[in-house]
Amino acid sequence: MNERILRYTLIERVVHWVAALTYTYVLLTGLAFYSPHLYWIATVLGGGETSRYWHPWMALVFVATLVWMLRKWGADMRVTQEDREWEKAAPLYIRNEDESLPPIGRFNIGQKHFFRTMFYGGLVLLVTGAVLWFPETIPWSMRGVRYLAILLHVSAALVTIGAFIIHVYMGTAVVRGGFTSIIRGEVSPGWARTHHRLWYDKVTGR
Amino acid sequence: MNLRIQKMSGHAGPVPGEGAQRQEQVAKLIDTTTCIGCKACEVACLEWNDLPFTETVFNNTYQTMPQTAWNYWNLIKFNEHVHEDGTVQWLMRKDGCMHCADPGCLAACPADGAIVQYSNGIVDFQQDACIGCQYCVTGCPFNIPRFNAHSKRVFKCTLCSDRVGQGLEPACIKACPTGCLHFGTKEDMKALGETRAQQLREHSSYKKAGVYDPQGVGGTGVMYVLHDATNPEAYGGLPKDPRVPLAVRIWKEPLKWLGNLAMIGGIVGVSLHYLRYGPKRVKDE
Numbered sequence: 001m002n003e004r005i006l007r008y009t010l011i012e013r014v015v016h017w018v019a020a021l022t023y024t025y026v027l028l029t030g031l032a033f034y035s036p037h038l039y040w041i042a043t044v045l046g047g048g049e050t051s052r053y054w055h056p057w058m059a060l061v062f063v064a065t066l067v068w069m070l071r072k073w074g075a076d077m078r079v080t081q082e083d084r085e086w087e088k089a090a091p092l093y094i095r096n097e098d099e100s101l102p103p104i105g106r107f108n109i110g111q112k113h114f115f116r117t118m119f120y121g122g123l124v125l126l127v128t129g130a131v132l133w134f135p136e137t138i139p140w141s142m143r144g145v146r147y148l149a150i151l152l153h154v155s156a157a158l159v160t161i162g163a164f165i166i167h168v169y170m171g172t173a174v175v176r177g178g179f180t181s182i183i184r185g186e187v188s189p190g191w192a193r194t195h196h197r198l199w200y201d202k203v204t205g206r
Numbered sequence: 207m208n209l210r211i212q213k214m215s216g217h218a219g220p221v222p223g224e225g226a227q228r229q230e231q232v233a234k235l236i237d238t239t240t241c242i243g244c245k246a247c248e249v250a251c252l253e254w255n256d257l258p259f260t261e262t263v264f265n266n267t268y269q270t271m272p273q274t275a276w277n278y279w280n281l282i283k284f285n286e287h288v289h290e291d292g293t294v295q296w297l298m299r300k301d302g303c304m305h306c307a308d309p310g311c312l313a314a315c316p317a318d319g320a321i322v323q324y325s326n327g328i329v330d331f332q333q334d335a336c337i338g339c340q341y342c343v344t345g346c347p348f349n350i351p352r353f354n355a356h357s358k359r360v361f362k363c364t365l366c367s368d369r370v371g372q373g374l375e376p377a378c379i380k381a382c383p384t385g386c387l388h389f390g391t392k393e394d395m396k397a398l399g400e401t402r403a404q405q406l407r408e409h410s411s412y413k414k415a416g417v418y419d420p421q422g423v424g425g426t427g428v429m430y431v432l433h434d435a436t437n438p439e440a441y442g443g444l445p446k447d448p449r450v451p452l453a454v455r456i457w458k459e460p461l462k463w464l465g466n467l468a469m470i471g472g473i474v475g476v477s478l479h480y481l482r483y484g485p486k487r488v489k490d491e
Contacts, residue, residue: 033316033339035462036218048317048337049358096483135343136353140443146344147453154457158465162472169476176485191488 004186005203012072016182019065022058023118023164029055030157056133059125066122073115076106082198083109103197114167121160128153209371213323215315229325231392232370234379235399236300237431238441239406239415240386243268243282243298250381251280254366274301276352279363280378283442297433299441300378300387303350303363305329305427310450313458314345327392327427328367333359347423347448365427395429402431422449 008016029051032042042051085102086093087109092100107115131138131149138145171178177191192200200206210223248270251257260278263271268284285297309329312321320335321342331342331351338358342351351360366376374380375389388395399417406415416435419425430444438444 035466036216036316036318039216039218039316039318042337048335052337052339053358094479094483096486098486132339132341132344135340140349143344143349143451147451150341150344150457151453151461154461154465158468161469165469165472165476169480173476173480174483174485176487188488194488195486 002189004188005192005200006185007181007187007192008185010185013182013185015065015068015072019062019069022062022065023160025058026055026062027157027161027164029058034154034157056129059129063122063126066119069115070119073107077112077115079109079112080105083112098194103201104199105202106196106199108195110166110170114163117163118160121156121163124152124156125160128156209324209326209328209367211319211322212325213309213312214319215312215321216318218318223325227325231327232365232427233305233327233390233392233395234365234376234428235388235390235395235431236428237386237388237399237402238297238299239402239412239431239433240384241282241298241300242384242386243284243296244383245270245282246381246383247300247378247387248278248280248282250377251363252278254369254377255279255364274350274352274362276354276359276361279303279361285440285442287440295433297441299430299444301442302428303329303365304348304423304448305363305365307424307426308450310345310347310423310454311342311351312345313450314341314454315339316341324367324371326370328365328370329427330364330367331360331362333357333361336360345450345454347445347450349443392425392427399429399431403435406431406433418444420445420448422447 025045028041029045031038032040032045032048032051033055039048042048045051082102082104086104089101090110092098093108093110128149131146132153135146171182175195177187181187181191189200189204192203209229210227211221212224214221252259257277257279260271260275265272267286268282270281271278274281279302281301283299283301285299287295287297289295305328307327309321309323311331312323312329315321316339317335317337320332320337321329322332323329336359338353338360340351340353340360342360343353350362352362353360366374366378369376379387379389388398390398396417396419399419403415403417406412412433414434414436416432418430418432418435418438430438430441432438432441434440438446
């Protein structure tokens with residue numbers, strides 16, 4: 001009865017951490033280029049030139065992890081009727097009154113929103129980033145594309161940063177056991193029952 | 207005499223040389239009405255700056271190549287302008303960095319000190335601080351900065367800041383055989399240009415002659431006398447009302463402050479949430 005339950009397989013954990021590390025690198029170097037007051041980050045990470053060189057390559061690795069996650073978790077990330085019910089009761093979740101929440105599957109709607117934000121945000125960052133990477137491929141007569149790309153790149157980055165802050169906060173500080181699950185892969189039955197009742201029922205065969 | 211820096215890209219806090227030196231603003235005046243397209247200025251630029259040679263590109267004009275290059279900062283643009291009455295006029299314009307008082311390249315650049323403006327108004331790229339991001343390419347309203355894919359650095363005309371710093375005129379000025387290129391203080395060059403434009407309006411058929419010193423970028427350190435100041439586009443794409451792109455302004459000012467506020471707000475928000483509600487604990491049986 002107290003058998004720990006596998007929540008994330010080894011490959012899921014590896015891909016998650018590749019995504020986490022590459023996103024963090026791209027975030028930090030991006031912040032360095034974003035504000036002169038944060039340019040010291042580039043200095044810490046090996047200098048402006050090195051940061052500029054690796055920023056797009058690390059970003060490509062990050063986008064590759066997004067594509068992998070979409071294939072692996074796409075089905076689990078679909079929004080269900082249970083999620084809609086849960087979302088209406090989300091203030092209870094925010095206030096840590098979880099016992100009154102309706103049961104849900106493997107991921108809650110907040111995690112699903114996070115996944116979508118990072119995925120579509122990543123796509124916008126990829127396309128606009130390509131323009132920033134090779135601006136001279138955009139002819140002078142179409143320079144409006146360059147201007148649009150810069151604004152969209154920064155805006156999309158800021159949106160993902162907001163989602164990232166909440167994700168890290170929830171995963172480490174609030175939902176105790178969540179951080180362990182993405183490192184060691186396992187959760188306790190109580191954890192699974194409390195946070196993801198329908199998923200718990202499914203994997204334990206009830 | 208060493209030139210001090212009054213504006214610096216990607217720099218947090220005050221600029222070291224701001225207001226620290228008494229300096230006249232310098233300017234180059236290019237009188238397109240007396241340019242004969244001899245390209246002596248192109249050669250002088252290559253020679254003085256020791257720029258490596260590059261192949262020229264023939265595209266059915268006398269122009270050396272379609273546009274300036276990372277190692278070709280000074281290019282005479284040849285334009286066959288057809289007037290409304292069907293007559294053709296050959297317009298020649300020396301193209302290169304305009305040395306804006308309010309430089310879009312400098313506003314866009316994220317690298318500390320990679321683009322500077324000296325106290326005499328010259329805008330200069332410092333390749334040792336450049337990180338090769340090419341934001342300056344996007345920031346410039348005149349399509350001037352050129353990227354060297356090998357060294358990953360961006361180059362453009364320096365207005366011979368090394369010569370000017372030693373009290374000499376730029377190399378192109380020295381080479382011009384017709385005297386269509388002038389160099390001096392901005393005030394003198396502006397007055398000289400206006401005098402010449404007035405002369406053209408009063409004593410020639412160029413009734414629309416005028417000086418090109420676009421105020422949208424705060425005026426430029428390179429000015430033109432044009433036969434027809436109402437139609438700068440005819441001179442090989444000289445913009446009528448150049449400005450630092452609005453997107454660059456939004457990106458560097460409101461968007462940045464909104465973003466900073468949102469990021470700090472997010473961190474403060476989750477911290478307050480933790481203090482108020484704390485962690486979710488699960489009782490294991």
